[in-house]
Amino acid sequence: MMEKHYLIAVLIFVPCLLLRIRCATAQVGYSGKEKDALAALKTSFNHPFLNANWTGDPCFMSQPSMWYGIQCTNFSIIGRVTGIVLDSMELRSNIKLDAFMDFTELATLSLKNNSLWGNMMDFSLNLKLTHIDMSGNILHGEISHSLLSLGMLELLLLQDNDFGGPIPEFNQLTLKAFNVSNNNLSGLIPITHALQAFGYDSFSGNAGLCGPPSSILCNSSSTVRGIDNPASGQVGELSSSKSEVKLSVYWFLLDVAALVVVILLFLLYYKKSQKLKKMMKQLEMNKSASTNQDEKGEVGDDKDKRIEEGRQDQTMKAAEVEGQDQHKRGKLEFVQPHGADDHQIFEMGDLLKASAESLGNGIFGNSYKAEIVTMNNVAGNQIKQSVVVKRLRDLKPLVSEDFTKQLQVIASLKHPNLLPLLAYYFSKNEKLLLYKYIRKGNLFNRLFGKRVPDRIPFGWRSRLIVAQGVARALEYLHRNATSSIQSGSSSSSTSTSTSTAPHGNLKSTNVLLDDNDGVLVSDYGFASVVAIPVATQRMVIYKSPEYQKSKKVSKASDVWSYGSLVLELLTGKISACTAQPGLNGVDLCSWVHRAVREEWTAEIFDREITMHRRASSDMVRLLKIAMRCCDPSPEKRPGMDEIVRELENIRVTESEVDEDESSSLDQSLTDESVSATALPARYK
Template identity: 50%
Template sequence: MSPSNFSNFLLVMALLVLHKRVTAQDGTIGYHGYERDALLALRKGFNNTFLDGNWTGIMCYMNDTPYWYGVQCLNGRVTGVTLESMKLTGGIKVDALVNLTQLITFSFKNNSISGNMMDFSYNRNLRNIDLSGNSFDGKISSSLVNLNSLEALQLQDNKLTGPIPGLNQPTLKTFNVSYNHLSGAIPETRALQSFGYSSYLGNENLCGPPTPTLCNTRNDVSESNGENSGDKSSNSSRFAAILVAVDVIVLVVILFLFIIYYKKYKNLKKEMKLKNLLPKDEEHDSRIAERTMVKKVPEGDQGKLVFIEGNHGVTFELDDLLRASAEGLGKGNFGNCYKAMLEGGQVVVVKRLRDLKPLNREEFMRQVRAIADQKHQNLLPPLAFYYSKDEKLFLYKFASHGNVFNRLHGDRDTRDRVPFRWSSRLAVARGVARALRHLHLNTRSQTTAPHGNLKSSNVLLDNENDEILVTDYGLTSLIALPIAAQRMVSYKSPEYQSHKRISKKSDIWSYGCLLLELVTGRIPSHSAPQGMNGVDLCGWVHRAVREEWTAEIFDTEIAVQRGANHGLLRLMQIAMRCCDKSPEKRPDISRVVAEVEEIKIGGDSEDEEYDYSSLERSLTDESLSASRSIVSGDDLR
């Protein structure tokens, strides 16, 4: 070969190599192109806007970070596809993974994908498969048996049917097929038998260990093992007969024990009624005086009342409480409340706590003492507490004038209604703000709401001067999070609804809603008692200002009072800033206290009527413009 021909040959070879590298990078030739086509086929089946915009162009190159969301690569090959909780719908073809031969991880959990399972015959490197939380149906693919490196297989919460393949990989460490429609005997392989019953729950037609259901028909046995032995069938029949006999004996024993238990229960109930420990009519226990505040517990577990230091000398024994006459005060979010009148004339409120975290005695006492250590003239700490395995109680001082919710909304349609004056409502706003400031300044954590459940029914009025007392604070340390999220006011805030976060600013939002309740006389939707309809006050007030029907905002009971105009307007402005959707834009509690303290009560005569049209003009001027940035009611729901 001449030198010139040899040079041409080298040039051609170099161009071919360069072409191969470019086309490999572009993903249009070779296995890169096949893998890209496979992923694009998956994308097409989902019709997902995000994937349509993201899965374009170069997929991955060598060991660079992959360009496509959820795709993992190694040496330019696709080794993983992870698309979890993306609300994907549609289906995946059975042969969708044929060209993804280097897959190690394949996860589509928590979507809404339907159809039959994929064939994994060409994915011998697969280690982790998670298709849980979808709507896959049909049989579990038998190709899984040949995945020798399989470490995790999670197929729970689907609609899969048929038997479980005989998986026996020694590498299999995670396995779950619970809550499907699988049937037949669980294969007696070492791998599948190493997992507990929880891996098979929710499949009524599965039998054999580790489930408690025995396989007593030849069909069950043959479906799992392919055996039709006459000897095994005969043994199975004899075993089934023995099992039936045992079941009958067990049933008789259980029935006998139930009869004994029922008789003891009736005797115990009769004894408790004689001792005035149970109400005569249990069906009306929410409406009449109730006698029992502490369940009768076995000796040794009954414990004692533990009084908090500084309880003003109030002391008595648990037996005194059991003998006290009791009046039901209502059902709270975390337990019923009772007014107990002791023989010596003392009156206390007993709150039965439920839905608590699983705390032992020491943990419970530590949390209660932390609550009781919050000393302030506008806080109502517990007087005492009681802890046993079956009962947890808080005892409080009795507030003689009830709570702000009943004072504000009660007797509205009767002649017996005593007006709730502007001066009294402003006193409530001040007292609650001071109590909240004390809680906030004495709580270091920024990721919790120091009160957590601030609402008008948790603000009490005591003695002739209507002393303001805030109660039910600090319960987030005792209540289980799922229950707290359902029932506590702070968890209704915009930040928890959108980002599942609460903070001190969540209390500020609750306080703003309380102020709006005071000035409008309307019930907020997030704290309305059961059976009552509330209003999204932040959105409602904002809409009223925007649409200029402001005459309906303020409660007419106070709007007609001379001198209340300016104070009402200032209080509502503070409330709207506290209710801002963004926690960062809400004022801190010290600033709120300062502004509320500056508000004047008004003129000397509160009975003289005020010109309502001037109040409406005040609402529509520039003084309320700062509150126009507040979000609409729909955003706060």
């Protein structure tokens, strides 16, 4: 009976498998065409970053694409390109009309804010496109009528180009966003349901357009285009593509039918086998009962035992399933030993159940404070601990091994002035970093928070301790981190230069103050894992003079960031290179130079430290160090080891700490030695 079921399964499953192989072979052909098309785009763009990053297979099995800006999905073992997103990369190219015709699974195309020119591409074979954003380029000619064939189109943004001629009669009711403003379009705005649903802002900046929703009336010679008229001339062009779509649908339906048949056969087999086992077990129990009537009690005990064993078996299976689910979604990997820094090991489930409080949005992602409750197995009581969880985003395409390697390098860096990494989590859709929560917050809030009457002054001694602690942390990173971090970075020239800045993002929000007035530097070592276009826009080192001039950064770029941070400590003003969105920063180096040159030096220093008159010479010494660090020429900046030695010679005495707060520095800071020695050559 069972052999018959197996025969039926084989007879049905084998043809389905052959059909699936045939379908997969067709997909391989499509994949090869897509790779050739991407290679053509790479040649056309000739962009250094893409030349280094677009290597190997763009889509392979179930892994995310390793190619920057390329999104993939999978058909069996063959990946297909579903998205091309290359925004704001300064691409300069004349893209061919058929550049995207081989991407038949393409759903998203975004090339906004580049310098692409030429006529609009042909999208007649990209029937799955839903999002197109070509805004902010210099494309010309007419808007392609091939767009009318895209029945699933939801977003079309073509503003800020040089398109001319009339607007095609778009009438896709799926359209949710549409903008052709600031072009050279002319004629009547089509009176279709889809286009008339948008306001005038979607059409503004085109002097030749008329008709609603604009207030410009068309003259009598204008040809009125009716509602819902299909574009002419499209049937012949689309017949081949429609047949390909129908064929793909047939293959898909056949695969689904085969899968359903196989599932039904296995269900039938399972049901029959369970019924047969039940019958055999019942027969065995009846036979035992008839053999010896006195063994009823034993049989009952055996039955209870079997029931108990069944329960234990179910418990073990449930635990196994739970473990498999845990494996699928990943687990927390702790890099600090149990008990280090008073933290306790916990599971991902504990973290998911913890209460969370948002701490803000940084360049690497959002940060949250999580209150985790675990049980002490020895004492039997609850243990509460607070951790900071960073949800990383905008990373380079990294596989688990690369991500783990980079995190292990960061975890190996141990110094009293570095915030240690506790644990990390990696999955396809989520990357988390966990740190100990520092209750007193960061230096930015301590420096620039509201100065209410009951505020505890941030005095000279505390600021000098911060400057010394940050310098020690940077000196340690420069001694130990550069080669290790560089080994995990990309092979591109820009990425390699970035990796030679061991911190890369030093600013007041990344300097934390613990309960014992200790200084902890955070967010170090991530320059080699952040996507380069994102890093150049957001990280501090890319605002240094050398990057603005030669597009290169180094250890000296970290020194420049340190100098800017010390100037913030001394002046109480926000530096322009680290100012958060919505805040106006100051070019502190230029501003200090002007203050010295015009002899109003006393106004350089924050009022909270001008109370310490006897420390005036030490403040000037620290100011000179900061100005040397901010020298426009990287070669003239001191190394972090030299800076640490000089800072160790600045010591705060008790008399300076307890000094009368009514005294000031107005006379002591007009010394000519400041203007003579404090400033780099550029500022003299």
